[in-house]
Amino acid sequence: MDYQFKAGSIPLLVSMPHVGTEIPDDVLAAMTPAAVDKQDTDWHLVRLYDFLGEMGASVLSARWSRYVIDLNRPPENTNLYPGQDTTGLCPVDTFHREPLYRDGQAPDQAEVQRRLAAYWQPYHQQLRAELDRLLALHGRVALWDAHSIASVVPRFFEGKLPDLNFGTADGHSCAAGMSDAVVAHARAQQQFSIAVNGRFKGGHITRFYGQPEKGVHAIQLEMCQSTYMDEDAPYGYRADRAAQVQPLLRDMLHTAASWVRA
């Protein structure tokens, strides 16, 4: 399989497009040692969100590294943040601008098309199918696109990122009632700093599938990795830190699911 998927019973689908750490041998053969490190992975999110099964949520997570193809970029590779630097559909460098490919080995158009069909489409077909299944059962569905990133990445933003960055495509990907109810949990605590539609407004998954008028209410949460792990190699999970943020995550996801059910 090109992803991990578990169907749940409540109208909540959690997508984790950047947790993949595998690179097919033929792709890896063209890559530099910088790729092997996979430093730009959204590490450990499956573990951090380990309460989802108990909640009855559906969970879809990537198998392949974002270096193979980025599941949270549009297939036509338009820039999600016009005027700002961002990595593309098949990134050619890391967040720290280290080249991912040996000289002359970067993927050409034909190779990008091949990866779209082989690695991008299967994830999106499963995502669409599960949204449709949940819509048929429940009438409305909450889609939560889960991400994490190093808290300091000068290429993309100045200084340190807020701990929790909510994105709803500036209010277009979900009803205000749902995002307000979810974010209220984050506003009610002091431990973690937050931003709503700041530097991160939601990527392709949030923007494309989030169609409140059709019953799909999508929110992206981009978390600082410092909230639950070591940001330096070997990127260890920190259960002590995770335990601080997990109750908040659980509350927010319960609220999202309850909101679409109401």
Ligand SMILES: [Zn+2]
């Ligand atoms: Zn991500």
